Amino acid sequence: xxxxxxxxxxxxxxxxxxxxxxxxxxxxxxxxxxxxxxxxxxxxxxxxxxxxxxxxxxxxxxxxxxxxxxxxxxxxxxxxxxxxxxxxxxxxxxxxxxxxxxxxxxxxxxxxxxxxxxxxxxxxxxxxxxxxxxxxxxxxxxxxxxxxxxxxxxxxxxxxxxxxxxxxxxxxxxxxxxxxxxxxxxxxxxxxxxxxxxxxxxxxxxxxxxxxxxxxxxxxxxxxxxxxxxxxxxxxxxxxxxxxxxxxxxxxxxxxxxxxxxxxxxxxxxxx
DNA sequence: AATGGGACCTGCGCGC
DNA sequence: TGCGCGCAGGTCCCAT
Numbered sequence: 001x002x003x004x005x006x007x008x009x010x011x012x013x014x015x016x017x018x019x020x021x022x023x024x025x026x027x028x029x030x031x032x033x034x035x036x037x038x039x040x041x042x043x044x045x046x047x048x049x050x051x052x053x054x055x056x057x058x059x060x061x062x063x064x065x066x067x068x069x070x071x072x073x074x075x076x077x078x079x080x081x082x083x084x085x086x087x088x089x090x091x092x093x094x095x096x097x098x099x100x101x102x103x104x105x106x107x108x109x110x111x112x113x114x115x116x117x118x119x120x121x122x123x124x125x126x127x128x129x130x131x132x133x134x135x136x137x138x139x140x141x142x143x144x145x146x147x148x149x150x151x152x153x154x155x156x157x158x159x160x161x162x163x164x165x166x167x168x169x170x171x172x173x174x175x176x177x178x179x180x181x182x183x184x185x186x187x188x189x190x191x192x193x194x195x196x197x198x199x200x201x202x203x204x205x206x207x208x209x210x211x212x213x214x215x216x217x218x219x220x221x222x223x224x225x226x227x228x229x230x231x232x233x234x235x236x237x238x239x240x241x242x243x244x245x246x247x248x249x250x251x252x253x254x255x256x257x258x259x260x261x262x263x264x265x266x267x268x269x270x271x272x
Numbered sequence: 273a274a275t276g277g278g279a280c281c282t283g284c285g286c287g288c
Numbered sequence: 289t290g291c292g293c294g295c296a297g298g299t300c301c302c303a304t
Contacts, residue, residue, distance in 0.1 A: 003297055006297075075298090077296065114296085164298090172297060263296085
């Protein structure tokens with residue numbers, strides 16, 4: 001699921017509704033999702049802490065806690081964070097892996113069908129290996145910097161956009177949508193892009209991500225917002241998941257192939 | 273440096 | 289109805 005727009009949507013909702021709340025209970029239903037420290041220590045340490053701030057870096061969500069430690073959450077493919085009122089059955093639903101009881105009668109569930117998700121409690125999020133390997137945030141890019149980053153790369157452009165050490169936050173859906181918007185074939189070597197194409201790509205990255213955030217992200221299967229509501233951006237997808245259907249721009253049939261093991265959607269006529 | 277494949281997991285939809 | 293296969297918003301690790 002979650003790429004930058006989805007994680008950003010959750011972050012913003014969390015800032016509205018769980019900031020300042022105290023963690024009054026932690027229930028670990030699947031210890032495997034707790035990557036550090038041990039599940040027992042995780043549970044014990046979180047107890048009684050207050051949520052002071054919510055940050056995002058790439059696809060990683062970071063909760064700053066009252067004792068200066070950080071709870072980091074990576075949703076990977078099927079992770080969800082869903083807030084509800086306390087109910088007798090809260091936490092018992094389907095794929096709940098960890099349940100956080102919060103002050104004010106709220107329950108935050110971390111759900112994750114495939115168990116790829118990772119929760120960590122750390123002293124400093126900046127020291128996490130995953131964080132240290134991340135490239136710049138898309139919204140921090142300057143055109144000059146972006147141009148330089150592309151110029152030495154022989155890799156095909158689509159896997160490059162998804163490479164978190166190159167730029168952080170873009171995944172399979174948005175790489176496809178961005179390249180469509182920039183009218184660039186996903187197979188093009190990065191360094192082959194013309195000046196004009198680089199400009200179009202730079203612009204498309206910011207526009208697509210911004211618009212996806214505005215519409216609450218893309219709910220295909222699992223991703224939902226903090227409220228449990230689905231994100232609306234799927235209706236704006238122009239290529240992702242549209243293989244066999246007509247291009248909205250030129251009416252050609254949208255194609256799907258595989259690149260680096262990932263489904264790649266594109267319009268063979270619009271994207272050169 | 274770049275690319276492909278497999279691993280980690282669970283569940284869905286499809287064709288037979 | 290049931291089974292096997294391919295596929296899924298991510299990332300890491302290994303081989304070539």
